[in-house]
Structures are given as C-alpha cells and as structure tokens.
Amino acid sequence: MENGIERIIRERRTIKSFTDRPIEKQDLLNLLNAAVWAPFHSKEEPWRFIIFREKGRKVFSDAVLSTYTPAELERFGEGAAKEYCDKTPVHLLVVVREERDPWKMKEAMLAAAAFIQNLQLLAWEQGIGFVWKTSEYNRENVFTSQVGISPEECLIGTLHVGYINKDHVPKPRPRKPAEELVTWVEG
Numbered sequence: 299m300e301n302g303i304e305r306i307i308r309e310r311r312t313i314k315s316f317t318d319r320p321i322e323k324q325d326l327l328n329l330l331n332a333a334v335w336a337p338f339h340s341k342e343e344p345w346r347f348i349i350f351r352e353k354g355r356k357v358f359s360d361a362v363l364s365t366y367t368p369a370e371l372e373r374f375g376e377g378a379a380k381e382y383c384d385k386t387p388v389h390l391l392v393v394v395r396e397e398r399d400p401w402k403m404k405e406a407m408l409a410a411a412a413f414i415q416n417l418q419l420l421a422w423e424q425g426i427g428f429v430w431k432t433s434e435y436n437r438e439n440v441f442t443s444q445v446g447i448s449p450e451e452c453l454i455g456t457l458h459v460g461y462i463n464k465d466h467v468p469k470p471r472p473r474k475p476a477e478e479l480v481t482w483v484e485g
C-alpha cells in the first residue's frame with residue numbers, strides 16, 4: 299500500500315499543458331516556502347527565484363525570442379510568444395550563486411535540484427504541474443541578462459508552471475527496478 303509521499307512521487311509527471319487558471323501569488327509563495335526545506339550544504343541557501351506572471355510573461359518571452367536567429371523568429375516566433383505569454387501561467391527561474399570552488403558549485407546545483415523536486419511534489423498535490431527546462435536559451439547570456447540573472451549567478455532551470463490540463467498528462471517513462479541498479483556489499 300503506497301503512503302501519501304510515495305503515491306505523489308510515482309504519480310507526478312512532467313506537465314507541458316495547462317488550464318487557463320492563473321496561479322495566485324500567495325499560492326506560489328506558500329509552495330516556495332515549503333520547498334525551501336530542501337537540504338543544502340552552504341552556510342546559507344544557495345538559491346533565489348525569478349517569477350514571471352501576468353503581463354511580466356512578456357519580459358520572459360522577449361528574452362527567449364532574443365536568442366532566436368532571424369529564420370527561427372520568422373518560423374517559430376509567434377507560436378513561442380503565444381506559448382509563453384498566453385498558454386503558460388507562470389515561468390519560474392531557479393538561480394544559484396556561482397561558487398569559485400567547482401565542488402561547492404556542484405553542491406549548490408544539487409541542493410537546487412532537491413529544491414525543485416520538493417516543489418514538483420508539493421505542486422502536484424495541489425493540481426499544479428510543470429516542466430523543468432534546461433534548453434539552449436537557458437545558457438545564452440543574452441537571455442540570462444534580460445531576465446535579471448547576474449554574471450555571478452547560474453540558472454539551474456526554467457520551470458513552466460500551471461494548473462494541470464488533466465487531458466494531457468503524459469504516460470510515464472519506465473524506470474528500471476532498483477534490483478537492476480544496486481551493487482550489494484555485505485561482507
């Protein structure tokens with residue numbers, strides 16, 4: 299019998315199709331305030347968030363579109379702008395401080411990943427889903443500077459967030475059983 303957490307972990311899927319329902323600012327804050335109880339190894343939390351909602355989505359959309367070539371703009375620009383400004387209620391960027399020490403940097407990224415998984419599970423419980431994107435534009439300076447990320451920061455991912463369109467929940471990608479993944483060392 300699955301308990302609450304196990305059920306949500308198994309059930310959660312990456313969501314790319316949302317209803318029109320906006321997400322209230324306070325509801326987003328409540329989710330973030332719970333998700334930040336993820337573990338981290340630095341003195342202070344390594345993360346901060348930039349959230350685009352309502353008309354602010356155009357700032358996000360313009361930043362993505364500024365990474366397109368003229369040919370891509372011509373072909374995909376209008377559709378992408380519609381997707382970002384109308385069809386996706388919230389864009390949430392998870393950013394960490396750059397660390398000079400590569401190991402500390404790795405730890406900051408790992409902590410941010412734990413935070414994002416917390417957020418996915420908490421959101422799912424409320425009928426909110428998202429896709430975690432690390433696609434090309436995330437790595438382009440022209441994008442990061444326009445969305446307000448400083449050169450001393452690193453973007454861990456862009457989350458496109460909204461209430462789940464229940465007709466478009468993808469089928470799960472299968473997971474290997476742990477029996478295939480474990481090396482037992484028992485003496």
Ligand SMILES: Cc1cc2nc3c(=O)[nH]c(=O)nc-3n(C[C@H](O)[C@H](O)[C@H](O)COP(=O)(O)O)c2cc1C
Nearest residue numbers: 310311312313429430431432433434455468470471
């Ligand atoms: C670090 C990371 C980066 C990801 N980047 C993308 C991405 O750029 N585009 C995308 O469509 N999905 C992205 N995903 C989502 C995965 O495609 C998705 O988690 C995977 O297909 C498994 O599906 P599930 O989340 O429904 O179990 C990313 C996931 C992770 C953990």
